[in-house]
Amino acid sequence: MSVGIRHDDLRRRNRAMVISAVRRAGQPSRTEIAATTGLSHSTISAISADLIHEGILTESKASEPTALKRGRPQIGLAQNPEAAAVLTVVLSLNFLSVAVIDYAGQVIAEEQQRLDTLVMPRDELIGECVAIVRRRLQDPDLDLGSVARIAMGIQGITDSHSRAMLWSPITPLTDIPFADILEKEFGIPATTENDCNMMAVALQWRDPERYRDDFIAILLSHGIGMGLVLKGALFTGTHSSGGEFGHMIHRPGGALCRCGRRGCVEAYAGNYAIWRSAMGISEDAAPTDVGDADMRALAAKARQEDGPEREAYRRAGEALGFGLGSLFALIDPAPVAMVGVSAAAFDLIEPALREAIAQTAGGQHSKSISFDTEPNELPLIREGCAMRALTFVDQEIFAPGGQARAGKHVA
Amino acid sequence: MSVGIRHDDLRRRNRAMVISAVRRAGQPSRTEIAATTGLSHSTISAISADLIHEGILTESKASEPTALKRGRPQIGLAQNPEAAAVLTVVLSLNFLSVAVIDYAGQVIAEEQQRLDTLVMPRDELIGECVAIVRRRLQDPDLDLGSVARIAMGIQGITDSHSRAMLWSPITPLTDIPFADILEKEFGIPATTENDCNMMAVALQWRDPERYRDDFIAILLSHGIGMGLVLKGALFTGTHSSGGEFGHMIHRPGGALCRCGRRGCVEAYAGNYAIWRSAMGISEDAAPTDVGDADMRALAAKARQEDGPEREAYRRAGEALGFGLGSLFALIDPAPVAMVGVSAAAFDLIEPALREAIAQTAGGQHSKSISFDTEPNELPLIREGCAMRALTFVDQEIFAPGGQARAGKHVA
DNA sequence: GGCTTTTTTTCGAGCCTCAAAAAAATAGTG
DNA sequence: CACTATTTTTTTGAGGCTCGAAAAAAAGCC
Numbered sequence: 001m002s003v004g005i006r007h008d009d010l011r012r013r014n015r016a017m018v019i020s021a022v023r024r025a026g027q028p029s030r031t032e033i034a035a036t037t038g039l040s041h042s043t044i045s046a047i048s049a050d051l052i053h054e055g056i057l058t059e060s061k062a063s064e065p066t067a068l069k070r071g072r073p074q075i076g077l078a079q080n081p082e083a084a085a086v087l088t089v090v091l092s093l094n095f096l097s098v099a100v101i102d103y104a105g106q107v108i109a110e111e112q113q114r115l116d117t118l119v120m121p122r123d124e125l126i127g128e129c130v131a132i133v134r135r136r137l138q139d140p141d142l143d144l145g146s147v148a149r150i151a152m153g154i155q156g157i158t159d160s161h162s163r164a165m166l167w168s169p170i171t172p173l174t175d176i177p178f179a180d181i182l183e184k185e186f187g188i189p190a191t192t193e194n195d196c197n198m199m200a201v202a203l204q205w206r207d208p209e210r211y212r213d214d215f216i217a218i219l220l221s222h223g224i225g226m227g228l229v230l231k232g233a234l235f236t237g238t239h240s241s242g243g244e245f246g247h248m249i250h251r252p253g254g255a256l257c258r259c260g261r262r263g264c265v266e267a268y269a270g271n272y273a274i275w276r277s278a279m280g281i282s283e284d285a286a287p288t289d290v291g292d293a294d295m296r297a298l299a300a301k302a303r304q305e306d307g308p309e310r311e312a313y314r315r316a317g318e319a320l321g322f323g324l325g326s327l328f329a330l331i332d333p334a335p336v337a338m339v340g341v342s343a344a345a346f347d348l349i350e351p352a353l354r355e356a357i358a359q360t361a362g363g364q365h366s367k368s369i370s371f372d373t374e375p376n377e378l379p380l381i382r383e384g385c386a387m388r389a390l391t392f393v394d395q396e397i398f399a400p401g402g403q404a405r406a407g408k409h410v411a
Numbered sequence: 412m413s414v415g416i417r418h419d420d421l422r423r424r425n426r427a428m429v430i431s432a433v434r435r436a437g438q439p440s441r442t443e444i445a446a447t448t449g450l451s452h453s454t455i456s457a458i459s460a461d462l463i464h465e466g467i468l469t470e471s472k473a474s475e476p477t478a479l480k481r482g483r484p485q486i487g488l489a490q491n492p493e494a495a496a497v498l499t500v501v502l503s504l505n506f507l508s509v510a511v512i513d514y515a516g517q518v519i520a521e522e523q524q525r526l527d528t529l530v531m532p533r534d535e536l537i538g539e540c541v542a543i544v545r546r547r548l549q550d551p552d553l554d555l556g557s558v559a560r561i562a563m564g565i566q567g568i569t570d571s572h573s574r575a576m577l578w579s580p581i582t583p584l585t586d587i588p589f590a591d592i593l594e595k596e597f598g599i600p601a602t603t604e605n606d607c608n609m610m611a612v613a614l615q616w617r618d619p620e621r622y623r624d625d626f627i628a629i630l631l632s633h634g635i636g637m638g639l640v641l642k643g644a645l646f647t648g649t650h651s652s653g654g655e656f657g658h659m660i661h662r663p664g665g666a667l668c669r670c671g672r673r674g675c676v677e678a679y680a681g682n683y684a685i686w687r688s689a690m691g692i693s694e695d696a697a698p699t700d701v702g703d704a705d706m707r708a709l710a711a712k713a714r715q716e717d718g719p720e721r722e723a724y725r726r727a728g729e730a731l732g733f734g735l736g737s738l739f740a741l742i743d744p745a746p747v748a749m750v751g752v753s754a755a756a757f758d759l760i761e762p763a764l765r766e767a768i769a770q771t772a773g774g775q776h777s778k779s780i781s782f783d784t785e786p787n788e789l790p791l792i793r794e795g796c797a798m799r800a801l802t803f804v805d806q807e808i809f810a811p812g813g814q815a816r817a818g819k820h821v822a
Numbered sequence: 823g824g825c826t827t828t829t830t831t832t833c834g835a836g837c838c839t840c841a842a843a844a845a846a847a848t849a850g851t852g
Numbered sequence: 853c854a855c856t857a858t859t860t861t862t863t864t865g866a867g868g869c870t871c872g873a874a875a876a877a878a879a880g881c882c
């Protein structure tokens with residue numbers, strides 16, 4: 001249960017608040033921080049003096065061309081890039097990429113690699129991931145000791161504590177505790193994050209205006225994934241990363257899904273499902289992987305003339321619309337970002353999608369629901385992982401203490 | 412955005428923590444409170460001395476027959492019944508009930524009334540609610556000044572801030588701001604809560620062992636409602652009370668639902684839907700109200716012989732199962748409590764329900780999902796309202812301060 | 823009655839935040 | 853260029869909170 005606030009927690013929490021305020025705002029002055037946090041100027045002054053002294057923040061005076069205001073000019077504060085670094089690993093279908101990012105959020109090194117995830121044995125898959133991380137960490141240009149966190153984004157279901165990949169469409173393997181493996185190998189705290197959740201995190205940082213408290217990021221790719229932010233916080237399941245929008249039931253007993261079950265939304269709206277439908281292949285046929293180029297060609301064909309291709313996208317839209325309708329019945333409508341290769345074909349999907357939503361409980365506001373599209377998911381996933389790792393460093397390393405002590409006696 | 416902790420917030424929060432610990436535990440000693448909150452003995456001693464002095468808590472020494480332990484005996488602390496009172500109003504189909512509850516949670520007065528909610532005009536419905544509350548408040552046995560909060564539980568959709576009823580199956584009227592009406596009338600802070608949410612709150616208090624962090628309460632009655640607790644907190648939509656499980660889509664374009672749309676779970680599993688199906692009435696037929704006695708007779712018939720009645724329950728189970736399957740895809744499986752008159756017929760529903768769940772993403776753990784039944788929803792709703800109101804008094808009245816001051820500058 | 827054990831209270835120390843005042847840094851002004 | 857007005861930042865002293873240790877209280881045990 002919730003735990004009391006000890007006196008020493010107070011400073012810790014307010015430190016964390018200042019660090020987070022600096023990361024969120026561009027280069028806020030102490031006065032701005034005082035305003036957003038509600039703390040007094042003196043407190044902010046004391047805390048930021050500490051943080052600067054410890055090398056966590058820096059004064060970035062040479063920022064703007066001094067806005068020609070009267071009075072003492074504001075001194076912007078910013079994350080000190082040298083305070084720490086984080087490493088992101090993104091594992092998706094046949095593709096592995098790693099980046100090292102400094103504490104201010106700038107990419108300082110990266111490496112990418114193709115690999116055949118679908119057929120690799122367990123040891124090899126793990127080995128490649130470890131190896132690529134090791135190469136980046138041992139880069140002579142980089143100070144190894146400074147990497148404070150690894151965040152791995154992975155296509156598939158992860159557990160709710162972000163420790164392991166439980167199931168993934170990119171490999172037949174299951175239950176790989178990547179976080180533990182990386183921690184053991186490198187002695188650096190690590191997490192294993194769901195790709196769609198990281199997309200949502202990235203959107204929240206990219207456009208906090210639009211994506212703030214409540215929104216949905218849907219990945220339209222081979223499979224259908226979702227990252228959900230509710231009341232400003234990432235939503236996860238009770239045991240897993242949750243939010244398996246693609247496996248909500250659209251038609252009981254319907255088309256065969258990649259997950260082996262029938263009638264899932266994905267079995268109508270995933271790339272393979274659209275392809276299967278457009279090619280006149282049976283709904284009972286096993287899903288096949290379809291390349292991005294093929295999907296783009298399919299969309300072009302659908303735009304050109306009314307035929308089975310267009311109908312396939314229409315059916316995808318219908319499945320997504322009824323799925324979203326059911327979701328909206330639970331959480332109320334919220335802005336949606338469509339991400340991934342099929343987001344580029346959203347013009348083909350949208351009409352049927354809106355028509356379906358209009359027939360559901362969320363439909364009363366169907367016109368006000370806004371959709372945004374972003375065809376490229378990988379940069380989003382990496383950005384999300386980076387922000388995840390950086391905020392961890394902000395909170396747990398540079399404002400440490402609380403968790404370990406308080407609440408130890410809680411039943 | 413999150414806001415800094417001011418120095419004076421500290422005591423306020425820890426006060427709130429102590430009050431809440433006392434309400435949660437039976438009659439905890441100061442030592443127990445220190446253990447659960449993680450605060451030091453001296454702090455707990457100081458805070459509880461304050462609270463006792465202010466008449467909020469009392470020492471309830473004569474509690475147990477002293478467990479024959481060595482050492483100074485523990486002194487139990489408890490809510491002082493006279494510190495305040497709250498009032499609950501429960502409005503459901505053709506039925507209005509009010510109760511006054513003391514600060515320790517004991518019912519000290521109640522009144523119930525039948526009324527024809529389906530046909531009452533707006534003014535009359537509001538008038539009856541106000542009148543019954545006034546009668547209780549003006550009871551000469553009761554000290555009016557001590558009622559510190561009114562919680563109204565209402566069948567239907569409320570807004571996410573618990574101010575108004577937005578839509579309800581018990582009346583054609585919409586958007587009635589009951590909370591504002593009651594506040595204006597009596598000068599007592601009030602809320603308008605969703606009935607199923609209050610069921611969930613009540614279950615959490617009744618059996619915290621089973622219903623703690625993640626569980627689902629489903630109302631099987633005229634309509635299908637849901638109260639959802641995730642990570643220990645009541646889940647609400649972004650605008651409304653949310654959790655409209657009954658209006659997730661089971662079969663696109665399917666049976667006619669009371670909400671006017673088609674294919675909702677409720678259109679297969681609500682009382683009227685089961686009745687319609689058992690009687691061989693068309694799925695397009697307008698929903699009719701079915702009495703509880705009729706439903707019990709229907710269930711008896713279904714148990715007696717395999718016929719359309721049993722098939723109707725089977726179809727209800729299927730709809731509930733696929734709906735739960737979709738829900739579990741989003742939040743992972745969790746314990747379920749089935750409440751309401753059709754929960755008494757859960758034996759007829761369960762086989763098809765489990766079969767359907769097994770075909771969904773949540774199905775992998777379908778055997779471990781446990782169902783509990785509770786046929787009577789009204790006491791649960793009242794209990795939930797009472798706890799809602801009491802914890803408000805705990806937090807906002809007896810540990811006040813924070814909200815109003817902190818964060819006023821947050822953009 | 824004295825001893826042990828456990829709970830509760832008391833007390834001084836150490837921090838933390840706050841408000842107010844002081845200091846710092848710049849733009850305007852004559 | 854000195855001086856004033858303005859705004860930001862730092863300093864300072866006061867008050868309040870929690871903590872640990874020690875003391876006090878209240879029982880059982882022998």
